[in-house]
Amino acid sequence: xxxxxxxxxxxxxxxxxxxxxxxxxxALLLTGNxxxxxxxxxxxxxxxxxxxxxxNLCVGYLxxxxxxxxxxxxxxxxxxxxxxxxMQDAITNSxxxxxxxxxxxxAFAALFGFLIAIPVLRxxxxxxxxxxxxxxxxxxxxxxxxxxxxxxxxxxxxxxxQQALGLAEDGTMVINGAQGITGTPHDSSFTIGxxxxxxxxxxxxxLTNSRTGRxxxxxxxxxxxxxxxxxxxxxxxxxxxxxxxxIAGSAGVLYAHNLSTLTALPKNFGYNMSIMILVFVVLGxxxxxxxxxxxxxxxxxxxxxxxxxxxxxxxIYAIVLIAMMLFNWAPAAIVWRQKLKAKFKKTGEEA
Amino acid sequence: MAMLEIENIEVFYGVIQAIKGISFxxxxxxxxxxxGANGAGKTTTLQTITGMISPKKGSVIFNGxxxxxxxxxxxxxxxxxxVPEGRRVFSQLSVLENLKMGAYTRxxxxxxxxxxxxxxxxxxxxxxxxxxxxxxxxxxxxxxLAMGRALMSRPKLIxxxxxxxxxxPILVDEIFNIITEISKAGTTVxxxxxxxxxxxxxxxxxxxxxxxxxxxSGDAKELMNNEQIKKAYLGE
Ligand SMILES: Nc1ncnc2c1ncn2[C@@H]1O[C@H](COP(=O)(O)OP(=O)(O)O)[C@@H](O)[C@H]1O
Ligand SMILES: [Mg+2]
Numbered sequence: 001x002x003x004x005x006x007x008x009x010x011x012x013x014x015x016x017x018x019x020x021x022x023x024x025x026x027a028l029l030l031t032g033n034x035x036x037x038x039x040x041x042x043x044x045x046x047x048x049x050x051x052x053x054x055x056n057l058c059v060g061y062l063x064x065x066x067x068x069x070x071x072x073x074x075x076x077x078x079x080x081x082x083x084x085x086x087m088q089d090a091i092t093n094s095x096x097x098x099x100x101x102x103x104x105x106x107a108f109a110a111l112f113g114f115l116i117a118i119p120v121l122r123x124x125x126x127x128x129x130x131x132x133x134x135x136x137x138x139x140x141x142x143x144x145x146x147x148x149x150x151x152x153x154x155x156x157x158x159x160x161x162q163q164a165l166g167l168a169e170d171g172t173m174v175i176n177g178a179q180g181i182t183g184t185p186h187d188s189s190f191t192i193g194x195x196x197x198x199x200x201x202x203x204x205x206x207l208t209n210s211r212t213g214r215x216x217x218x219x220x221x222x223x224x225x226x227x228x229x230x231x232x233x234x235x236x237x238x239x240x241x242x243x244x245x246x247i248a249g250s251a252g253v254l255y256a257h258n259l260s261t262l263t264a265l266p267k268n269f270g271y272n273m274s275i276m277i278l279v280f281v282v283l284g285x286x287x288x289x290x291x292x293x294x295x296x297x298x299x300x301x302x303x304x305x306x307x308x309x310x311x312x313x314x315x316i317y318a319i320v321l322i323a324m325m326l327f328n329w330a331p332a333a334i335v336w337r338q339k340l341k342a343k344f345k346k347t348g349e350e351a
Numbered sequence: 352m353a354m355l356e357i358e359n360i361e362v363f364y365g366v367i368q369a370i371k372g373i374s375f376x377x378x379x380x381x382x383x384x385x386x387g388a389n390g391a392g393k394t395t396t397l398q399t400i401t402g403m404i405s406p407k408k409g410s411v412i413f414n415g416x417x418x419x420x421x422x423x424x425x426x427x428x429x430x431x432x433x434v435p436e437g438r439r440v441f442s443q444l445s446v447l448e449n450l451k452m453g454a455y456t457r458x459x460x461x462x463x464x465x466x467x468x469x470x471x472x473x474x475x476x477x478x479x480x481x482x483x484x485x486x487x488x489x490x491x492x493x494x495x496l497a498m499g500r501a502l503m504s505r506p507k508l509i510x511x512x513x514x515x516x517x518x519x520p521i522l523v524d525e526i527f528n529i530i531t532e533i534s535k536a537g538t539t540v541x542x543x544x545x546x547x548x549x550x551x552x553x554x555x556x557x558x559x560x561x562x563x564x565x566x567x568s569g570d571a572k573e574l575m576n577n578e579q580i581k582k583a584y585l586g587e
Contacts, residue, residue, distance in 0.1 A: 214452070215455070217443075217444075218441050218444070218452055221441040221442060221443050221444065222439050222440065222441050222442070224403075224435045224439045225435065225439035225440060225441055225452075225497070225500075226441075226452075227403060227423050227424055228401070228423070228427070228432075228433040228434070228435050228439065228501070229427060229452050229453050229455045229456075229500065229501075229503075229504065230424045230425070230426075230427030230428055230455050230456040230504065231424055231455060232422070232424045232425075233424070
């Protein structure tokens with residue numbers, strides 16, 4: 001019982017941190033104390049945090065290493081941007097449009113997550129990691145050769161070139177191969193990003209503290225034992241992976257509606273991005289959602305904050321990475337942190 | 352009618368045939384031992400029964416229901432528990448949480464508490480260590496936990512895969528005493544063992560498995576005096 005309360009408090013601390021961070025940022029914005037460079041980073045920060053929360057569900061709770069989550073982000077981004085571009089004039093309320101786009105992007109990412117999970121979850125460990133990596137790359141590359149447009153005669157789809165579409169004069173390109181989607185309405189904002197993060201945190205916290213969550217964690221701990229107590233291993237693995245992909249997809253939706261031109265580059269949807277998100281998850285603490293958000297924020301802001309130091313920037317970044325790693329995972333640091341926590345608790349009780 | 356009927360099952364791993372058409376029965380209230388050397392196919396047989404792998408041919412009938420095609424996770428709820436080989440505990444969960452996971456297929460909280468009390472009675476050591484992470488238990492305690500966890504589903508039949516593996520002789524005795532008690536309390540036991548001597552000493556009947564075939568079967572006491580068994584399995 002006591003343990004449960006503690007967990008609940010922990011969850012509220014997480015929400016409180018997010019809300020306080022939001023208020024601080026909004027205050028800085030209102031008082032004009034934030035550089036335009038930093039302002040431009042706000043939505044990407046939310047995007048990475050969101051994706052890291054999703055990936056942490058997969059890595060931390062399901063215990064499976066996915067290197068393809070940028071691919072799910074890509075699907076979320078393109079499917080939702082596609083919708084928003086096409087419906088731009090039909091739905092003029094940007095909030096309604098964004099909500100529908102969010103549902104579409106999340107659903108598509110979930111669908112692909114589900115379809116990919118069926119073969120992938122038969123594998124374990126390194127094999128699973130490599131196959132998800134390959135799937136992520138395939139998604140990105142397919143999007144790069146996708147041409148979709150419409151004219152008075154209907155929709156045209158090609159995977160070779162714009163010419164192959166045979167659009168009429170009055171036609172409109174929606175996805176133009178490597179040039180991606182242009183003209184996506186700017187429906188994302190920092191506020192929406194923060195709301196999405198909070199929703200994602202509520203979902204993952206509720207999930208992990210439920211019967212389903214216990215089933216997922218027991219599979220991570222020992223698959224054979226989980227099966228022997230009557231847990232449908234396949235079903236819960238699929239479920240956790242699908243939800244994880246869906247959250248990554250919602251990050252993609254947020255990302256896409258922050259840019260007027262959306263392209264699938266190695267930088268934003270390639271494996272480098274998947275690995276960067278994984279770095280946030282590992283450094284923030286595997287299975288620790290709050291840590292994922294904090295790590296995503298610190299590690300995204302850091303290179304920008306250090307820009308003045310030009311040459312030493314990446315060096316300091318690397319040192320911070322190592323320091324965070326040690327702080328989180330070195331046995332001595334863990335003991336030290338626990339002592340510190342115990343001390344805090346004591347003084348708290350005395351007061 | 353037997354509680355469990357295995358009819359002519361054949362199991363393959365790829366092209367390799369691990370089980371070559373075996374049949375046997377377990378009657379209600381019995382302790383049945385399935386003995387054989389390493390690699391004979393004991394684990395494969397048990398996993399086929401509990402639905403973790405499916406046979407190419409043959410059928411498994413439990414309490415009159417054909418469960419051959421039913422997946423393992425559904426069989427637990429039908430009253431058959433499986434203690435897998437190699438002390439499979441949830442190492443990051445506490446002893447108590449492990450036991451509660453054993454009742455995953457059950458709903459009634461008060462009934463689960465009652466079962467927990469009876470499990471603690473059979474395994475007092477588990478109660479002493481209920482808040483300890485299962486991964487920090489000794490080998491013998493982990494085996495007890497795996498057995499206790501299986502009992503939490505309140506099974507009619509409990510299938511155990513080499514509970515004595517890697518344990519000291521004193522612990523082996525303790526584990527076998529507990530198995531006898533489980534049987535006395537009304538649970539039917541199917542015991543897979545390499546330790547033929549111990550298994551035969553507590554079993555009613557036994558089957559001897561050799562490279563995927565049953566080569567001998569009968570009353571456990573008689574098998575103990577069988578010259579062939581003595582030479583091959585009892586080291587006499
Ligand atoms: N997953 C597997 N893949 C391929 N062969 C297996 C697998 N599991 C067991 N075998 C083979 O099947 C035979 C029976 O194994 P097993 O049932 O584990 O025997 P036992 O439990 O009696 O030691 C052995 O020859 C073993 O090598
Ligand atoms: Mg075996």
